[in-house]
Amino acid sequence: MSSIFTLSILQSALELGCIYALVALALFISFSILNIADLSTDGCFTLGCAVGAIVTMAGHPFLAFPAAMAAGVCSGFVTAFLQTRMGVPSILAGIIVNTGLYTVNIAVMGFSSNVNLFGCDTMFSLAKDVSDAAWYGSWHKIVIVAAIVLIIGVILSWFLNTRLGLSIRATGDNEYMVRASSINPVFTVTVGLCVANSLTALSGAILAQYQKSCDINLGQGMVTIALASLIIGETLIGKGVILGSCLYRFIVAVALRMSVPAECLKLVSALIVAFAISFPYLKGKASFYRARRMPAGIGGEDGEDAC
Amino acid sequence: MLTLKSISKTFNPGTVNEKKALDRVSLELADGDFATIVGSNGAGKSTLFNAITGAFYVDEGRVILGGEDITYVKEHVRSKVIGHLFQDPLKGTAPHMTIEENMALAYLRASTAAHAYFSRINGREKQRFREQLALLDMGLEDRMKQPVGLLSGGQRQALTLLMATMVTPKILLLDEHTAALDPATAQKVLALTQRIVAERKITCLMVTHNMHQALELGNRTLMMDGGRIVLDIQGDDRKIMTVDDLLQKFKDQAGRQLDVDRILLS
Numbered sequence: 001m002s003s004i005f006t007l008s009i010l011q012s013a014l015e016l017g018c019i020y021a022l023v024a025l026a027l028f029i030s031f032s033i034l035n036i037a038d039l040s041t042d043g044c045f046t047l048g049c050a051v052g053a054i055v056t057m058a059g060h061p062f063l064a065f066p067a068a069m070a071a072g073v074c075s076g077f078v079t080a081f082l083q084t085r086m087g088v089p090s091i092l093a094g095i096i097v098n099t100g101l102y103t104v105n106i107a108v109m110g111f112s113s114n115v116n117l118f119g120c121d122t123m124f125s126l127a128k129d130v131s132d133a134a135w136y137g138s139w140h141k142i143v144i145v146a147a148i149v150l151i152i153g154v155i156l157s158w159f160l161n162t163r164l165g166l167s168i169r170a171t172g173d174n175e176y177m178v179r180a181s182s183i184n185p186v187f188t189v190t191v192g193l194c195v196a197n198s199l200t201a202l203s204g205a206i207l208a209q210y211q212k213s214c215d216i217n218l219g220q221g222m223v224t225i226a227l228a229s230l231i232i233g234e235t236l237i238g239k240g241v242i243l244g245s246c247l248y249r250f251i252v253a254v255a256l257r258m259s260v261p262a263e264c265l266k267l268v269s270a271l272i273v274a275f276a277i278s279f280p281y282l283k284g285k286a287s288f289y290r291a292r293r294m295p296a297g298i299g300g301e302d303g304e305d306a307c
Numbered sequence: 308m309l310t311l312k313s314i315s316k317t318f319n320p321g322t323v324n325e326k327k328a329l330d331r332v333s334l335e336l337a338d339g340d341f342a343t344i345v346g347s348n349g350a351g352k353s354t355l356f357n358a359i360t361g362a363f364y365v366d367e368g369r370v371i372l373g374g375e376d377i378t379y380v381k382e383h384v385r386s387k388v389i390g391h392l393f394q395d396p397l398k399g400t401a402p403h404m405t406i407e408e409n410m411a412l413a414y415l416r417a418s419t420a421a422h423a424y425f426s427r428i429n430g431r432e433k434q435r436f437r438e439q440l441a442l443l444d445m446g447l448e449d450r451m452k453q454p455v456g457l458l459s460g461g462q463r464q465a466l467t468l469l470m471a472t473m474v475t476p477k478i479l480l481l482d483e484h485t486a487a488l489d490p491a492t493a494q495k496v497l498a499l500t501q502r503i504v505a506e507r508k509i510t511c512l513m514v515t516h517n518m519h520q521a522l523e524l525g526n527r528t529l530m531m532d533g534g535r536i537v538l539d540i541q542g543d544d545r546k547i548m549t550v551d552d553l554l555q556k557f558k559d560q561a562g563r564q565l566d567v568d569r570i571l572l573s
């Protein structure tokens with residue numbers, strides 16, 4: 001069993017976990033806070049990846065990140081515009097934008113379905129040259145992505161406690177309260193989705209530099225994977241979205257190691273999400289059946305007999 | 308403070324479900340007026356409130372608040388100066404946010420400057436929230452970091468009242484805000500309402516189904532029926548009026564008995 005948990009598995013799980021944690025944070029804003037299932041996440045991730053790759057290829061490895069985030073903001077704005085100003089139901093708005101983004105992404109990549117970054121300077125290759133220390137050579141990627149995620153996390157927790165952040169949280173929490181206080185839900189939903197999608201795109205751009213390539217189908221199933229991370233983080237480890245993402249990557253890495261074919265991963269993550277979301281409901285059902293099976297007088301004390 | 312000039316609202320016009328909810332309602336509330344509103348179900352009381360808050364735009368007529376014509380001002384803009392409490396105590400607060408965060412939201416809504424988007428609550432303001440919570444005498448000042456969802460209905464309604472009046476509104480709308488609470492808590496919230504309204508001289512409209520309350524609280528009693536204000540009693544007339552007189556007056560005006568399924572006579 002020990003051969004399954006090697007250091008390199010842990011390492012790559014942490015690296016990928018931190019990168020994808022940004023998408024999980026994005027869904028934390030749109031899904032947990034705003035209560036909107038933003039299905040444009042798949043396309044937006046690829047958009048960030050494509051923009052990041054193209055800008056990196058042009059010789060601006062650091063400009064790639066703000067550029068990708070700006071692209072994400074645009075995508076989020078369109079999704080928000082459709083649902084707040086055009087009366088499109090939120091799930092449909094995400095699907096529409098996702099479909100449209102496919103063409104946009106292909107166009108960004110110069111109408112080819114993949115782009116390679118071999119030989120280009122990336123944030124990782126530049127950072128590697130900073131120090132010659134032996135440990136740094138193998139751990140520099142983790143240091144960088146962990147630092148980015150940490151900074152984003154701190155900024156986000158600061159933002160969610162500002163007036164605007166509080167308004168966004170209230171928007172998803174109680175629509176009646178929002179109507180009675182001076183919060184404009186059109187505005188808060190728009191800002192929330194823009195912020196969320198900029199994080200998704202940033203994650204895509206980092207991944208592009210990390211794996212030195214970008215593929216048009218890269219984002220497929222990203223919503224499900226990020227939701228899995230989010231839910232693993234929230235149900236298993238309290239509020240740790242980032243830890244959840246790392247844990248998910250670790251599970252995936254171990255699964256691959258145990259010779260689960262890579263093609264099956266999407267199915268595995270779909271099962272994880274389906275199970276995790278239905279878990280609280282099933283738990284309630286189970287306790288109900290347990291109570292019902294108990295002989296009368298023991299389980300019925302605080303049950304339906306109360307009336 | 309509030310002037311309604313002949314406002315009308317018809318829901319589902321041109322269909323079988325057409326309903327004239329407000330029928331040329333006119334009302335003039337002076338500064339510091341506290342009017343109670345009674346009326347049977349569907350008389351237009353809540354619709355009147357929604358017309359004032361801007362949940363919909365009126366078909367005709369003008370809504371003027373504090374000298375400013377707000378007939379076509381958007382709901383979220385109006386609500387800066389309007390306090391609104393619902394019957395359902397769960398509607399006024401965000402359950403997953405802490406008491407402190409809810410109060411911060413209510414407090415920050417008054418600041419209109421652009422930079423205020425990123426303003427945060429500082430220690431001095433937290434101290435002020437604490438003092439205000441202490442006035443409720445419900446022990447909430449020691450639970451400021453707890454999510455509001457853990458509070459009881461009465462506690463949440465008291466908190467909502469505090470939030471609605473934290474920045475003194477031009478008008479406070481109370482839509483049966485004690486009806487869903489148990490009698491003791493209702494009494495407490497009502498006493499609190501009276502105190503805050505009197506201390507700050509807030510202009511106030513309050514819907515109630517309790518006929519005694521309708522005559523005792525405030526300085527005016529309005530009675531609504533069929534989307535119109537059929538009775539407006541104030542001054543000496545009101546002082547000598549009894550519940551029976553009120554019911555008789557309604558019968559004279561509306562030509563039928565006030566339906567009593569929800570009316571409290573005691």
